[in-house]
Amino acid sequence: MRYYVESYGCTMNRGEGRELAEDLASLGFEEASSVDDADMVVLNTCTVVETTEKHMLSRIADLRSKGKEIVVTGCxxxxxxxxxxxxxPDAPIIPPEDYGTFKERMQGRYGIQGCATSVDFGSEAILPIAQGCLGNCSYCITKVARGDLRSYSPDRLLHRYDSFLEHGTREILVTAQDTAAYGQDIGTTLPELLRSMLSREGDYRLRIGMADPQSVFRVQEDLCELMDDERIYRFLHIPVQSGSDDILRRMRRKYTVEKFFELVDYLRAAVPDISIATDLICGFPGESDEDHAKSVDLVKTLRGDTVNITRFSSRPGTDAAKMEQIHGRISAERSAELTMVKNSTELDVNNALVDRTFRALATEKGKEGTILRTNSYRPVVVRDDIPLGTFMDVTVTEARPTYLLGTIKNTRN
Structure with a gap:
């Protein structure tokens, strides 16, 4: 039987999708090159916003109409x-908390298909390190799906990590719902895990996944110290979500805007070339014009390398769904303004990098060439066809709001 795993949403979900593929391969299932060529599709779902949920339901209908055997996983x-x-009504539905039973359930339903095979994921690997989080944000359906923090054991993670390196992986994305919270439930920390990883020799890159500012506060000193090792990208994704303390309280975020900026200032002082990414939700219930203006000011003051703007989406089962909602037209207008400001700011930030040369890793293919990542995880697009996993010296020639353009100086294997 040929299978195809189709994952949606966050890096965590994509990483878990790869692990599910490995379970199927170990049972002798054959990986299909596309959905059309597959007998069975593992639909690894996301439901973070309403539009994504609707797409998932539409995708189920589409796959069913094509006569595919469907297994549904994810949030x-x-x-x-x-x-x-x-x-x-007859399909296996396996939530993240039951992934430990996935292989057994697949074997019980479909049997062993043949000799075990391996799955080649190329030069990039994703390492999910925990389920759930320590927060209780009023808007988050992911909390409903993933629950409280459940960190995986260091031994399990290091075994998988070592297997990545043995297979020539050059980039490993360490991820969770709140990556910096890792270990708080089992008596360890993310920096301790990363130190163990960095004890393994090799020329590779680690990326720390999205982390709640409140969790980063606890480990900020150790994280900055670890970034002295060039094998960790000098990059952190720390979603602030709003520039208004009133809205942060309604969201049940456990920090203030002032504390967020204290964290950013600390990180930039300790790691001057660090790249900061953040997220903002606009149109949250109760958001006033003044609250929105504070988010606009935050973007201008932060001068972040990447700011992701999302319009609030009411999700079932969350407290925010019961609050008085902002009209969609107002949310759209606020989103447009925030996007305009963030694009202008990011372009200005990126222009400061023109004519500089960086060592960068080829990580993915783009529409017009290859995308490489600098040590600060900045994307540089070159028009050359570069083998993924290759280190290059790249000179930045032009800037765009969300990426850089560059030319290759030389090759470093």
Whole structure:
């Protein structure tokens, strides 16, 4: 039987999708090159916003019409199983908390298909290190799907990490719902895990995944110290979500705007070339014009390398869904203004990098060439066809709001 794993949403979900593929390969299933060539599709769902949920339901209908055997995993399998069951009454629905039983359930339903095979994921690997988080944000359906923090054991993670390096992986994305919270439930920390990883020799890159500012506060000194090792990208994704303390309280975020900027100032002082990414939700219930203006000011003051703007999406089962909602037209207008300001700011930040040369790693293919990542995880697009996993010296020639353009100076294997 040929299978295809189709993952949506965050890096964590993509990483878990790869692990599910490995389980199927170990049972002798053959990986298909596309959905059309597959007999069975593992639909690894996301439901973080309403538009994504609707796309998942549409995708279920599409796959069913094509006669595919469907297995549903991911956040929707936990948060909204009834919406799946009514459309696929006989399909396996396996939420993230039950991934430990995935292989057994697949074997029980479909049997062993043949000799075990391996899955080649190329030069990039994703390492999920925990389920759930320590927070309780009023808007987050992911909390419903993933629950409280459950960190995986260091031994399990290091075994998988070592296997990545043995297979020539050059970039490993360390990820979780709140990566910096790792270990708080089992008596360890993210920096301790990263130190163990960096004890392994090799020329590779580690990227620390999204982390709540509140969790970063606890480990900020150790994280900055680790970034002295060039094998860790000097990059952190720390979502602030709003520039208004009133809205942060309604969101149940456990910090103030002032504390967020104290963290940013500390990180930039300790690691001067660090790249800061953040997220903002606009149109959150109760957001006033003044609250929105504070978010605009935050973007201008932060001068972040990447700012992701999302319009609030009411999700079932969350407290924010019960609050008085902002009109969609107002949210759209605020989103447009924030996007305009952030694009202008990011272009200005990127222009400061023109004519500089960086050592960078080829990580993915783009529409017009290859995308490489600098040590600060800045994307540089070159028009050359570069083998993924190759280190290059790249000179930045032009800037765009969300990426850089460059030319190759030489090759470093």
């Amino acid at each position: 929707m399998a936990k948060a909204q199983p009834n919406r799946i069951e009514i459309r696929l």
